[in-house]
Structure formats: structure tokens, C-alpha cells
Amino acid sequence: MEKKKNNSSSSSSNSSTMTTILHNAVIVTMDSESRVFRNGAVFIEHDRIRAVGQSADILQQFLLLAHQIVDLQGQILLPGFVNTHVHSSQQLARGIADDVDLMTWLHDRIWPYESNMTEEDSYISTLLCGIELIHSGVTCFAEAGGQHVTGMARAVELLGLRACLVESIMDSGEGLPVSWAVRTTDDCIQSQKELYEKHHNTADGRIRVWFGIRQIMNSTERLLLETRDTARELNTGINMHVAEIPYENELVMNTREVDHGTVTYLEKIGFLRNNLLSAHAVWINDSEIGFLSRAGVKVSHCPAAAMRMLGFAPIKEMLNLGICVSLGTDGAPSNNRMSIVDEMYLASLINKGCEVFANGTTDPTALPAETVLRMASINGAKTVLWDDEIGSLEAGKKADMVVVDPFSWSMIPVHDCIANLVNCMRTENVVSVMCNGQWIMKDKKILNRAILSAAKQVSRELLERAGIKLPNRMNVL
Ligand SMILES: [Zn+2]
Numbered sequence: 001m002e003k004k005k006n007n008s009s010s011s012s013s014n015s016s017t018m019t020t021i022l023h024n025a026v027i028v029t030m031d032s033e034s035r036v037f038r039n040g041a042v043f044i045e046h047d048r049i050r051a052v053g054q055s056a057d058i059l060q061q062f063l064l065l066a067h068q069i070v071d072l073q074g075q076i077l078l079p080g081f082v083n084t085h086v087h088s089s090q091q092l093a094r095g096i097a098d099d100v101d102l103m104t105w106l107h108d109r110i111w112p113y114e115s116n117m118t119e120e121d122s123y124i125s126t127l128l129c130g131i132e133l134i135h136s137g138v139t140c141f142a143e144a145g146g147q148h149v150t151g152m153a154r155a156v157e158l159l160g161l162r163a164c165l166v167e168s169i170m171d172s173g174e175g176l177p178v179s180w181a182v183r184t185t186d187d188c189i190q191s192q193k194e195l196y197e198k199h200h201n202t203a204d205g206r207i208r209v210w211f212g213i214r215q216i217m218n219s220t221e222r223l224l225l226e227t228r229d230t231a232r233e234l235n236t237g238i239n240m241h242v243a244e245i246p247y248e249n250e251l252v253m254n255t256r257e258v259d260h261g262t263v264t265y266l267e268k269i270g271f272l273r274n275n276l277l278s279a280h281a282v283w284i285n286d287s288e289i290g291f292l293s294r295a296g297v298k299v300s301h302c303p304a305a306a307m308r309m310l311g312f313a314p315i316k317e318m319l320n321l322g323i324c325v326s327l328g329t330d331g332a333p334s335n336n337r338m339s340i341v342d343e344m345y346l347a348s349l350i351n352k353g354c355e356v357f358a359n360g361t362t363d364p365t366a367l368p369a370e371t372v373l374r375m376a377s378i379n380g381a382k383t384v385l386w387d388d389e390i391g392s393l394e395a396g397k398k399a400d401m402v403v404v405d406p407f408s409w410s411m412i413p414v415h416d417c418i419a420n421l422v423n424c425m426r427t428e429n430v431v432s433v434m435c436n437g438q439w440i441m442k443d444k445k446i447l448n449r450a451i452l453s454a455a456k457q458v459s460r461e462l463l464e465r466a467g468i469k470l471p472n473r474m475n476v477l
Helices: 055-065 088-093 102-115 119-135 149-159 185-199 221-233 246-255 262-268 286-295 303-310 315-320 340-353 369-376 378-383 417-423 450-466
Strands: 002-004 019-028 036-045 048-054 068-071 076-079 081-086 138-143 162-165 207-209 211-213 238-242 276-280 298-301 325-327 401-404 430-435 438-441
Touching (some): 048 055, 081 340, 088 119, 119 138, 119 149, 119 450, 149 207, 185 207, 221 238, 262 286, 286 315, 325 369, 325 378, 340 369, 369 378
Parallel strands (some): 019 068, 138 162, 162 207, 276 298, 298 325
Antiparallel strands (some): 002 068
16 A cells, blocks of 8 residues: 655655655645545645645656655545644543532642642653544644643654643632742743743744633733733734633623623733634623624634533634634543544534524534534634644645544445544544654554553652542442
């Protein structure tokens, strides 16, 4: 199925530049014309796509230039998925906060966990998280905030993924662990500037560093405004949890002199800009949807986390007003499954189910499959401000792509390729993943299993250090 040939004499100008043709694939480009090639091919030069088209045309034009020719035997080739809300440092906390409300989740489980993490814990956690992300076809993720960006960056570099990393930033609020409560606004800004200097544009350009606001309840107005200005100066993005629960809006109304919630307040102080990634945005009203739309704010929709703890976000309404909405898994203790494939399926279902007409029926036409697939690909790329290079298969873009095998019990028969990818595909159908021109998973094989046992050990030690005791719900012998 794969043949290698030695073709140095006819290779492109730089003889060390690897060139590959992937052909005989159904290519779902997700470009602006939504082109799908029934028997298509791509020509990849080093880390970029040089051409996309019919197999016969690509083979005829580039055969003599290719070092490697891979016959995909009718499998589907897609742009790598972009997961726009991930807490990579929470992977070792999977299962520590099931079936609890948000404040218990935060105060009794997640904050003690995060505040006891070391850089090494974060490194292992991100490795483990990355392995799961790659298995679901993700090539790029937006970190939503953790304690040790350096640990995350080391892991991302090794995994071969692309990521926008963010430190968890809080300069005020009740109930914080002691080590966080002392952080000043100046320290928060300075620390992020240093992380930007150290890690931005590293790992062959795969890592970018953004600015973070954990949430409104832990942010002073000065922190918000300085974050806005510094991120603008450095030409990078801001990641913030927004309007997650009604209590958040009530607190904002009571303390910040506005008549609705977080989004109204952020609009009032001039914080809303097109480099803001707003996670969740569940409890927002019609005028707030208008504020987000006019400012060009991007929204990450996390269906599983929303159903577990938050509520139903007005996704159809946001899309109708032109807001760029993408998909995220959230962290392992909010979801347990870090699969963007599962999130696509859930996004399709819950947004049909929550659109209820006056006669009580739901709306099966809400969020059609193509919209959902766009949310996981090109909208994801726009959300992380990287759509000039990723999110679709087009000449000139980075070679970030996923091979899906549809010839299995879960996807056969494929009458409508797009609908099939959203409604039938399982994580198991993702067989190979390429990021930045490098295969990071090939035939379902990635990094070595030693990482899994290291992760298990580190997680046990971390929970002991944090004093987190879980109820024994089974008679485990
Ligand atoms: Zn989050």
C-alpha cells in the first residue's frame, strides 16, 4: 500500500525537503467551496500542502517530485480537528469530580488538585491528554489554563501537536488555595509576558502562547484591561471562561453595576475583541449575543461539559448572528472523554433537542452535519486565530490532516460522507494523524505505553499530596 522511492535527482530545490503524495482518498477539504474529491490526492512538501485535486491530476503533475507515495485505498482524508477548549493539566484528574455541582467541583476537587501540581505532573498530564486528543483526530488544541505552561510545552513538543497554551490566571476571589491568593495583577501580567517570551512560536512554530483569564469571579477590572492591552500589543489571543452558570451572572450584577451578566459587563468595559476566545457562553441573552457578534468574539461550545454541569448554550442563535462557534471537550474531570469525535455527535444531537417550537416539537434541522464538521475544523482554526494556516485542506496551508477508515461496522454504508463523519464516526475510525507534515499517529500507533503507567503513578501521588479522598462507591476487593 505504501512505496518509497529514492528520487533525489528529481526532488525539489532543497534535497532534504520531504515530499509525499497521498492519493486514492475521499478528500473532504472544508475549504470555502466545501469541495469533496471522490478520488482525490494531496501533494505535501515538507510541512505544507502544495496541491489538492483529483488523484490522476496530482499523480501526473507531481509523481517525479515525490519521495513517498501512499495509496489511501478509498479512506477519507480530512483537515486535522481543532479542539478549542482543553485543560491538558487536568487529565490526571479524570474521575475525581463526577456527579457534583460546579462549586464543589471547583473548590473541593479541582482547585486543590491544580494547586498541588508540579511541572512534572503537568508534563505527564499533557502527554496523556495529547495521546487521547490525537486518537480522535485532533492536531491543534487551545489550552484553557493550567499552572505550568513549561510542562505543557515540553509535552506538546514531544507529541508533535499544535497548541495555543495559556496559564491559569486569577488575581482575586473567594476560596482560592493559599498559593494562588497572593498573586497580584502585576505578577499575573508579568508571568504571562515571560511565558510568551520563552515559548511563543517554539517547537517549529507549533506552540503559541496566549493570555488567560480563568473567569470573571477571579478577575479584577484592571487585570481584564491590562490583559486586553498586552495581548493586543503582542498580537496574540485571550482565553476566558464566560457565563458558565447563573450564579456567575448574579455575582457580576451585584458587584459590577450592570443589569445582566458577564458579557454585558465585558462589553461595558470594552474588553470584547476579535482575539477573545470565550469558552461556554451558556447564560447569555439576545443583546449579549449581539455584543459578541459585533466584536467578532469566538465561542467554544463544549456539549458534554455543558450538559453535565452548565446548561444549554444558544448555539443556533449565535451561529445565525455570524458568531464563529467551534467545539471543545473541556478537561477530563468535566467530560471524562477527550474525544472531539464524540463532541461532534453530541453537538448535533443536543442542539436539535434544545430547539423547541411552540407546539413542543424539537428542530431536526438545527445544526446540520456540515455545520458541525465546520465547527470542528475551519471554525476551530478561526477560533484559535490560525485559519491562515490550518483548518482546511488547501494549497499553501500546513499539512495537518486525519485519515479516517470508513470500512468498518460503525460507518458502513457511507451514503453521505459528511453526515456519516458527524453521526456515525467513532474515535476508533481515526487511523492516522499528521501534524506539520509529520505523522504523529500511524495505523493507530503513537508514543510508547510507558507514559501510561507513569501517568497512573503520578496521579496517585498527586491526589495523596492534595488530600483528595474519593467516596468508595463500590465494594472493591
Ligand atoms: Zn474550562
